Amino acid sequence: MSLNDLIKTAQSNTKRGIAAPNNNAVMSLEAIKPRDADTRPLNSAHVEALAESIAALGLIEPLAVDKQGRLLAGGHRLAAISQLKEIDLETFNQHFAAGVPVRVMEFDAQREPSRALEVEIAENEQRRDYTPAEVRAIADRLRKAGYKDGKGRPKAGEKALAPALQTIIGKSRRTVMSYLAGEEPPKNVQSCTFIKKALKELEQWEVAAPDSPGAQTLIKQLPKFKQLLRDAISESIKPN
Structure with a gap:
């Protein structure tokens, strides 16, 4: 079965639903097995931006894995955590000494590939929507970690706040700025x-x-x- 066929099967497979996850699990980084193929190729700039935000905040959204520890959703986050371990082991250990937070789906991705894609598609389509108050709280934590408010390009050595928030919450700069200004979403x-x-x-x-x-x-x-x-x-x- 081709990848496109699997995606179509996953999108149409509404009768069975998605397995209920275990929301309180952690796994060592080495125990998390990468996917054989990604429907979304990794973007190196996005990985780097995520690594910076994870260094400041930790992992806000857990990875999704199957019961064998195979990655189902969160390829960019996994790559960012791996990058953080390579470039800043001390910060990595501060956040992940006990393991990487994961949500375990109780099925085997190799036995049920269409179900694995179903989870990945659901993660992409139903990304968490943060409230303005949550965004402002995240912004405060980023400021304490050295991120700066301001227009235009940041100075050498500075990290800009708005782009980091865009990466974390998946919203446009305009939406991020309206949240920071205390405006309610449309x-x-x-x-x-x-x-x-x-x-x-x-x-x-x-x-x-x-x-x-x-x-x-x-x-x-x-x-x-x-x-x-x-x-x-x-x-x-x-x-x-």
């Missing part, structure tokens, strides 16, 4: 965040749904409901 962004949360909770219920006739009847209707939510997300993020 209503369409708030709606998108709410819908994403509803979709995620629906998928989690699907995994743990009881094996009763009523629940199974509802599960048959879930693909339609979930597609409506995805359509609503797409509509809410269209530019005005």
Whole structure:
């Protein structure tokens, strides 16, 4: 089966849902096995920026791995952690002496490659939306680590705050600056965040749904409901 076929299977495989993760696990960096292939090639500039932010803040979003320790999502974060270990072992040990935070999905990626892609796609499509208050708190921590506010290019040896926040939260510079200024996100962004949360909770219920006739009847209707939510997300993020 080709990679494109696997991606199509993963995107259409809504009936089974995504395995519930163990949210409290850590693994040594060496125990995390890289993927055989990435749907998103690594961007060296992004890896470097992530390594700098991880050095300042630690790992905010855990990696996703299967039950064998194979990476499912977080290739750039894993590369950034590896880079940090190479260039600054002391800082690496400060953050990861006990291990790298991971979310363990209870299945084997080699046995179920389409399910592995399902997790990767879900991670990319449902990236966490930070509130303005959370962004400002992260900004304060970055400032304490030496990141500077300001317009234009930073001076030699300085690290700019806004680009680091863009890397961490995955938002545009305009959105980052509005959050730092204390502005609330536009209503369409708030709606998108709410819908994403509803979709995620629906998928989690699907995994743990009881094996009763009523629940199974509802599960048959879930693909339609979930597609409506995805359509609503797409509509809410269209530019005005």
